Amino acid sequence: MQRRDFLSQAGASAGILLTSSLGSPVFPAKVPPARKLGVALVGLGNYSTRQLAPALQETELCRLAGIVTGTPAKAEAWKEKYNIPEKSIYSYENFEQIKYNPDIDIVYVVLPNSMHVEYTIRAALAGKHVICEKPMALNVAECKEMIATCREAGVKLSVGYRLYFEPHHQEVRRLGTEKIYGAVKMMETSLGFSMADPTVWRLNPKLGGGGAIMDLGVYAIQGARRVIGELPVAVTAQGYIRDKTIFKDIYETMLFQMEFPGGAISNSTTTYTSYVDRLYATTGYRWFGLQPAFNATGATGDSSEGKIEFKTPAYQQIRQMDAFAKSIMDNTEPLASGEEGMKDLRIIEAIKQAADTGKRVEIDWKS
């Protein structure tokens, strides 16, 4: 028997059911180390298929234990490929039954942005810890509701920020926040790809919530926040729609600028017109950067002092999901928390307002 198989079997038989103050079943903060936490993926699109499921074959503290899908053919294929028991396969209608399944500790919401709030709350009320894909929700109000519900349900909430755990990004965070090359003064962070299929949910304002800035903006925003270690105090933004046959009521391209309290400034491009994927930071006479920077298949780093190179696992989500599993086991606050996700939505709201009004928008971090 392979070690992985052994751990999977051990995990499947080690579930312990408790009941939270809301009457939902939850797992205790401490889990026997031999037991991998069970993850149920909600939504079996590209990201689940090509990234999360393969990553969950490599994770050490959690494993693919269940799926939630509205497509019976997908359920059948996944059941066979990943040896998922019938009892851990749910549809969107019977999703609530997941609360009675001791094999599922974590629900990973991989649905269109507009459905994040609903499924995060349903998962929390079912007593499951939640990872929600980025952007966390459509707006700050939804984020608040998600965070409060998870807190009341006694479950942990994390946002699918894989780059928090990626070595090149950890290195630019270190170079920036520890002022290794001096204090960072300017940053450029940009992400874009060609999105010409009008049927994609990301282009539907109701499902995606706002196009390139919602989808790609979190990366560009986080890239700058990560390097400087501060929250922006004001933003300006420029929204563009070139192809009105495809882009209806959402900006195809959003450029934005962030002002940080220490005086640093960032300038960012997010676009659905074309490929761009880079991060640059400069401290006066020295600089560091990544290109590619944000995509899921790996970063490459360079600097005024030489290359930035790290060996990385095949899937960035391995570390992300294991870190969340560990925070559950240790009962610590997840690094990529719901609060972190809400900060990005607050910035995105300010960017949208700045683009819509053409005015500089100050961000109120107290509200």
Added chain:
Amino acid sequence: MQRRDFLSQAGASAGILLTSSLGSPVFPAKVPPARKLGVALVGLGNYSTRQLAPALQETELCRLAGIVTGTPAKAEAWKEKYNIPEKSIYSYENFEQIKYNPDIDIVYVVLPNSMHVEYTIRAALAGKHVICEKPMALNVAECKEMIATCREAGVKLSVGYRLYFEPHHQEVRRLGTEKIYGAVKMMETSLGFSMADPTVWRLNPKLGGGGAIMDLGVYAIQGARRVIGELPVAVTAQGYIRDKTIFKDIYETMLFQMEFPGGAISNSTTTYTSYVDRLYATTGYRWFGLQPAFNATGATGDSSEGKIEFKTPAYQQIRQMDAFAKSIMDNTEPLASGEEGMKDLRIIEAIKQAADTGKRVEIDWKS
């Protein structure tokens, strides 16, 4: 005798004096090929000392023949180092006498921005062809006056745009304008360096005319214009001053966005806070770029299809000055013409207005 010495001597004895309709002496459009045109540098600062004078030792169609300086010690040092005859050394007071000097064909104005208009006009009225450093002037009105005066005086006017003749920039122009990787949709062009000396003329609004956008903006603007081969129809811009003890009445950092008629957009950073020097263009799925891009010591190129590498001369200004000399010899319009320089000033004026007002500014190319 070395070939260079021979050509210099041949040039010194081959001057032919004509008189233009304004009564100023001018050289004929056709110059005997053996004769190198004589260049007089006006202003012996860093750029003349470290770039132009060494470059003029390598040029094939022109040569360093005279200097104009207000510092007698500099005159003495240059006279000795470059073997410049006493009669070809001028002060700012007796500069007009240059019109009687047949060894000087071209006056190269390398003075603070605010003095470009005066010395370009004085040189033109002295019947000399003119290269004026970039930015060409403080505003469009000055550019118009410079262009008109040179036209009426029958002399050619060029702007010191060394990158028009730099192989990496010629290649990104080819890739962009000929749509080699497809039509360019987004560009990022940025230039910055750390400028912390408050005594530098570039930081004096009266001499420099406006800080980073005047000094570095021409590179970022030209980078995008070069790739797309179009003139922008509208701009937005964000100006920042962080250190008010150094930066008085000029923006320390200027970010700006340009909209091109074909739908392409550029996003640019210019700053005196820190080092940044890069150009990026993307066509959908493919991209190309330079980093470093704009500095005088050489560019390095990369693309989705592989490296962009060219052997380049030690000084970019060799090709620039020889190209201007050839346009004089052939009586053709210089590539880096005054009209080209004025276009950049028109864009800079729009960018300043956009930063001052916080509003998008459309550019009227008809006025």
